[in-house]
Amino acid sequence: MVNYLIVLFAVTLVYFASAERLVIYVKLIGLQGLLLCGIALFELKEVNTANLVFIMAETLVFKAFLMPYLLTGIIGSSGVMKVHRQAMPGFYLLLFSILALLSSVILANALENPFVNTIYMVIALYSLFTGLLLIVTHRLIISHLIGFLILENAVFIFSLAMGSKMPMLINVGILLDIFVGVLILGFFGLRLRPNTNELTRLKD
Amino acid sequence: MTGFVLILIAASFFPGVIVRTKNIASGRRGPGILQPVREIGILLKKGSVFSNTSGIIFQIAPVITLSCIICALLVIPFGNQNALISFDGDFIFFSYLLALGKFFAIIAALDTGSSFEGMGANREVFFSMLVEPAFFILLATFAMFTGYTSFSDIFSNFFITGSHYVFIYSIIGFFLFIQTAMIENSRLPVDDPKTHLELTMIHEVMILDNSGFDKAMIHIGSYLKFAVYGALIYNVIVPAGWNIFLQAALFLAVQVTFAVIIGLIESFRARNKMNKNPKFILSLSAIALISFVIVLIITDKLI
Numbered sequence: 001m002v003n004y005l006i007v008l009f010a011v012t013l014v015y016f017a018s019a020e021r022l023v024i025y026v027k028l029i030g031l032q033g034l035l036l037c038g039i040a041l042f043e044l045k046e047v048n049t050a051n052l053v054f055i056m057a058e059t060l061v062f063k064a065f066l067m068p069y070l071l072t073g074i075i076g077s078s079g080v081m082k083v084h085r086q087a088m089p090g091f092y093l094l095l096f097s098i099l100a101l102l103s104s105v106i107l108a109n110a111l112e113n114p115f116v117n118t119i120y121m122v123i124a125l126y127s128l129f130t131g132l133l134l135i136v137t138h139r140l141i142i143s144h145l146i147g148f149l150i151l152e153n154a155v156f157i158f159s160l161a162m163g164s165k166m167p168m169l170i171n172v173g174i175l176l177d178i179f180v181g182v183l184i185l186g187f188f189g190l191r192l193r194p195n196t197n198e199l200t201r202l203k204d
Numbered sequence: 205m206t207g208f209v210l211i212l213i214a215a216s217f218f219p220g221v222i223v224r225t226k227n228i229a230s231g232r233r234g235p236g237i238l239q240p241v242r243e244i245g246i247l248l249k250k251g252s253v254f255s256n257t258s259g260i261i262f263q264i265a266p267v268i269t270l271s272c273i274i275c276a277l278l279v280i281p282f283g284n285q286n287a288l289i290s291f292d293g294d295f296i297f298f299s300y301l302l303a304l305g306k307f308f309a310i311i312a313a314l315d316t317g318s319s320f321e322g323m324g325a326n327r328e329v330f331f332s333m334l335v336e337p338a339f340f341i342l343l344a345t346f347a348m349f350t351g352y353t354s355f356s357d358i359f360s361n362f363f364i365t366g367s368h369y370v371f372i373y374s375i376i377g378f379f380l381f382i383q384t385a386m387i388e389n390s391r392l393p394v395d396d397p398k399t400h401l402e403l404t405m406i407h408e409v410m411i412l413d414n415s416g417f418d419k420a421m422i423h424i425g426s427y428l429k430f431a432v433y434g435a436l437i438y439n440v441i442v443p444a445g446w447n448i449f450l451q452a453a454l455f456l457a458v459q460v461t462f463a464v465i466i467g468l469i470e471s472f473r474a475r476n477k478m479n480k481n482p483k484f485i486l487s488l489s490a491i492a493l494i495s496f497v498i499v500l501i502i503t504d505k506l507i
Binding site for chain 2: 011017089091095101
């Protein structure tokens with residue numbers, strides 16, 4: 001079952017590279033949260049029950065519902081519905097995404113870590129590269145935020161892959177969640193404009 | 205031989221089921237399921253008209269295209285029965301036979317000297333080029349998964365590998381074969397066969413100059429191609445070892461379902477903008493690549 005969830009997670013990453021509407025990004029972030037919750041349920045069998053319940057509650061509440069809710073609010077208040085037209089065309093982004101997947105396979109193969117499941121390693125690296133690609137190729141700060149969320153999901157998958165041996169890594173993943181949460185709340189509460197280009201028009 | 209006959213039967217009602225589904229979805233009565241076959245009968249009785257600017261290529265291309273497709277369907281197996289032609293690497297033979305047929309259709313379109321047909325040929329070859337990696341990566345995945353490199357061996361061993369990943373490959377194969385069939389046959393969301401404006405056409409604009417007998421050849425080729433992809437879909441979702449009569453019934457059921465899916469897609473989905481098509485097709489390659497990476501991992505080819 002966990003394999004199906006991992007494959008679906010990888011497919012969401014491909015969809016990230018090809019989607020152009022921010023609402024789709026938000027839905028995908030929510031779906032990734034649900035998938036990570038399912039993966040955590042199946043994978044973290046050696047962690048004690050209280051810790052597992054906490055991790056699942058955190059992924060379900062925070063990643064699957066709270067984040068998409070806050071992001072929808074930011075998109076609604078900013079009125080920006082589509083990825084900026086000055087962002088890299090989707091075709092090239094998808095091409096880079098495919099290259100990122102190949103690079104992830106090569107890197108995961110080169111690392112040869114016996115303690116980490118290779119499939120987790122590949123998907124985590126692919127997720128990491130996809131997040132970075134979104135941040136580098138898009139111009140809107142909200143895309144950067146979503147890119148950061150994907151990066152954070154990559155760290156979470158790394159932590160799940162090694163969770164049984166290194167429970168501290170899971171805590172690092174959750175700390176990142178909290179950090180991103182504060183960041184998003186900052187945008188939500190302060191109503192910052194998502195388009196940083198407008199700052200260039202400021203005059204003193 | 206059973207598979208070959210079943211594909212021919214499926215091809216005869218396939219376009220009719222698509223049209224019937226579209227009619228029901230839009231609340232119209234519509235013609236019978238065999239109406240496209242009757243239309244082909246009418247076209248076959250007519251002669252062909254050739255423009256003065258076109259040459260021999262234009263005259264022979266429809267027949268070559270159809271023969272390539274008929275040869276390609278000889279390598280498609282049915283259930284446990286081997287295909288009429290089966291050898292190692294026959295999926296490459298299959299793919300390049302279809303490509304050869306398409307190549308002749310494209311140079312025939314260029315041969316007419318019409319700028320519209322050249323434009324259509326340009327688009328069609330570009331989309332075919334983009335969908336080719338997805339098809340090959342998917343079949344390479346199947347080959348690696350089962351350990352065989354011919355269609356007959358791949359599909360007869362597909363469900364007896366004992367791996368629990370088989371359902372993932374079934375789903376991915378089902379999805380990618382449907383999308384590849386839609387692109388190869390120039391259907392929605394990449395192309396709309398009912399479009400009336402030459403500037404937005406892809407496949408239809410390429411065959412504007414064909415008439416009568418030649419046009420019948422092109423239509424038969426298109427229907428056969430659908431049935432061939434339907435047979436591939438059948439092979440990845442139905443285990444090969446079942447009773448032959450049950451398999452034949454399921455084969456026809458899968459073909460009808462495939463045609464209904466196409467009819468529903470064409471009824472409820474809009475066509476992509478032309479500049480969005482490359483991205484859409486490339487995303488299929490990305491999905492195929494994910495499945496390939498997984499098969500590399502489960503067969504211990506990595507590390």
